[in-house]
Amino acid sequence: MLADAVSADERTPEQWLDTMNRAFLEASYDGIFSYFSGDDLSTMRVVHTVTNGVQRERLVHLNGAPREIVRTGDEVECILRPGDEILALESSIPAGPFARAFSRAFEGVSDNYTLSLHGTDRVANREAIRLAVVPRDAQRYGFRLWLDQATGLLLRSELVDMKGTKLEIFQFATLKVGGPITEQDLAPESGAGALTTHLALEASPPQERRKVSWHAEWVPDGFTMASWDIRRTPSSLKAVDTLMYSDGLAAFSVFIEDMPEAGAKALVSRSGATVAVSEVLIGGSQQDAVHHLVTVVGEIPTATAQRIAQSIRYVAQ
Amino acid sequence: MSEQLKESLSAVMDGEADEFEIRRVLNEAAGDPELRGVWERYHLVRSVMRGEGGTKGADRLSTRFWTQIDSGDETRAVGNSEPIDTGARAPRSNWMTWGQRVAGLAVAAGVAAAVVIGYRTDEAAKAPAAQVAVVEQAVPSDSIALFDDEMRRQSVPAALDLQRAHAYMLHHAHHVALNNRSVVPFVKVAAFESTK
Numbered sequence: 001m002l003a004d005a006v007s008a009d010e011r012t013p014e015q016w017l018d019t020m021n022r023a024f025l026e027a028s029y030d031g032i033f034s035y036f037s038g039d040d041l042s043t044m045r046v047v048h049t050v051t052n053g054v055q056r057e058r059l060v061h062l063n064g065a066p067r068e069i070v071r072t073g074d075e076v077e078c079i080l081r082p083g084d085e086i087l088a089l090e091s092s093i094p095a096g097p098f099a100r101a102f103s104r105a106f107e108g109v110s111d112n113y114t115l116s117l118h119g120t121d122r123v124a125n126r127e128a129i130r131l132a133v134v135p136r137d138a139q140r141y142g143f144r145l146w147l148d149q150a151t152g153l154l155l156r157s158e159l160v161d162m163k164g165t166k167l168e169i170f171q172f173a174t175l176k177v178g179g180p181i182t183e184q185d186l187a188p189e190s191g192a193g194a195l196t197t198h199l200a201l202e203a204s205p206p207q208e209r210r211k212v213s214w215h216a217e218w219v220p221d222g223f224t225m226a227s228w229d230i231r232r233t234p235s236s237l238k239a240v241d242t243l244m245y246s247d248g249l250a251a252f253s254v255f256i257e258d259m260p261e262a263g264a265k266a267l268v269s270r271s272g273a274t275v276a277v278s279e280v281l282i283g284g285s286q287q288d289a290v291h292h293l294v295t296v297v298g299e300i301p302t303a304t305a306q307r308i309a310q311s312i313r314y315v316a317q
Numbered sequence: 318m319s320e321q322l323k324e325s326l327s328a329v330m331d332g333e334a335d336e337f338e339i340r341r342v343l344n345e346a347a348g349d350p351e352l353r354g355v356w357e358r359y360h361l362v363r364s365v366m367r368g369e370g371g372t373k374g375a376d377r378l379s380t381r382f383w384t385q386i387d388s389g390d391e392t393r394a395v396g397n398s399e400p401i402d403t404g405a406r407a408p409r410s411n412w413m414t415w416g417q418r419v420a421g422l423a424v425a426a427g428v429a430a431a432v433v434i435g436y437r438t439d440e441a442a443k444a445p446a447a448q449v450a451v452v453e454q455a456v457p458s459d460s461i462a463l464f465d466d467e468m469r470r471q472s473v474p475a476a477l478d479l480q481r482a483h484a485y486m487l488h489h490a491h492h493v494a495l496n497n498r499s500v501v502p503f504v505k506v507a508a509f510e511s512t513k
Contacts, residue, residue, distance in 0.1 A: 242492075244492060251489075251493050253485070253489040253492060255485050255488075260477070262477055264477070264478050267482055269482040269483070269486075271483075271486065274486050274489070274490070276482035276485055276486050278478065278481070278482060295482065295485050297485045297486050297488070297489040298489065
């Protein structure tokens with residue numbers, strides 16, 4: 001499996017990232033990990049395998065409300081209990097022709113980050129190499145990665161700000177790689193009253209893909225627009241223009257909506273590494289003096305998100 | 318500018334100021350060009366320190382990155398071997414220690430400070446001081462819950478706004494997850510707290 005031309009000892013940091021990426025897609029593994037974000041610690045089991053070229057994955061939330069996410073190829077199912085907040089989200093997110101933009105993961109990463117190897121360590125009773133991904137500017141966060149020496153799988157990661165404060169930690173407690181994955185391992189436990197939501201990776205019909213009328217006059221170096229869309233909010237069915245940007249590792253989304261009837265205020269809300277910044281855009285549209293609400297959400301520093309939000313402008317079609 | 322105010326600004330830069338201090342600095346900054354000037358200079362110094370680009374700086378940064386792991390978070394040697402602290406929950410610093418940190422290639426002020434004062438671009442500075450509600454969660458060194466008095470009078474803490482922000486966060490997590498074509502980013506979706 002994962003036969004590399006380069007042996008583990010000789011890999012460059014870039015080759016390690018690439019190995020990690022492919023291992024996640026191609027390897028068979030079954031493990032339990034914890035994910036710490038903000039003040040919240042979750043524990044989940046992940047099972048992954050490839051059957052006849054189709055990726056199959058199952059993610060099981062082991063604490064709190066029973067939640068499972070099962071993926072077969074491009075089909076994603078969320079299995080939840082009634083009353084779970086996550087249900088409020090729209091069931092389909094059209095990925096559009098730009099979905100692949102993120103599959104090119106790590107391309108251009110070294111333009112925005114410095115990669116370096118820092119010896120070995122042990123995680124989940126496995127030998128790991130340590131890889132630092134340090135941002136070249138203050139507009140994005142850094143990562144410390146522990147990769148399985150044998151397979152390249154990510155055993156632990158820390159998302160850190162410029163001060164070194166850990167904003168998110170992901171870590172496997174146990175991990176089996178390469179072992180047989182059974183149908184039972186991949187089958188959701190459909191408890192009583194379980195609800196299944198399908199999230200399809202479908203391109204939205206072309207007629208709905210009119211171009212959005214907004215753009216960011218400023219984004220940090222290296223971020224490019226990966227996707228845009230006009231969708232409806234789950235709550236009000238109002239049209240919301242959505243722009244998505246990525247620098248290969250970090251991503252942020254920009255949402256622009258007409259000013260809500262109840263009004264809205266500028267706001268900063270942070271949860272772990274994710275920040276949401278709302279700014280009121282006064283008379284942003286050339287056509288009228290309607291106020292808009294711009295919300296930038298992403299794993300980026302607050303000041304960066306604010307600067308982006310303040311740079312959103314209307315573009316005449 | 319009073320020494321006390323300098324100290325407050327220093328604390329804000331280090332992300333160690335409490336809510337009252339932050340509010341005071343905010344209010345002062347609204348009508349004090351000198352204070353804003355000082356702030357801007359520090360920002361300039363900081364960005365020069367961070368030396369966007371240049372492998373030397375980057376190398377040192379990445380070394381520090383791991384030094385933090387290896388030596389714990391109390392003090393660590395950086396660059397010219399001056400000890401600095403992480404700012405996480407360090408004892409309150411004074412003006413001088415902040416200056417020393419500059420010399421020691423410290424990365425000072427974090428999100429907290431940027432939120433509070435960095436928000437003020439030239440245009441924003443003309444606006445009334447209290448247009449932003451800051452609700453920072455769960456990042457110990459950046460924990461601020463700041464509502465200006467004027468803001469408080471204008472509206473209740475905007476539950477609707479928060480709700481909307483969280484819906485967008487979930488939406489963003491979803492979008493990233495789907496576009497990554499890997500279940501791993503779904504960790505974020507699955508971990509999304511149901512209480513929000």
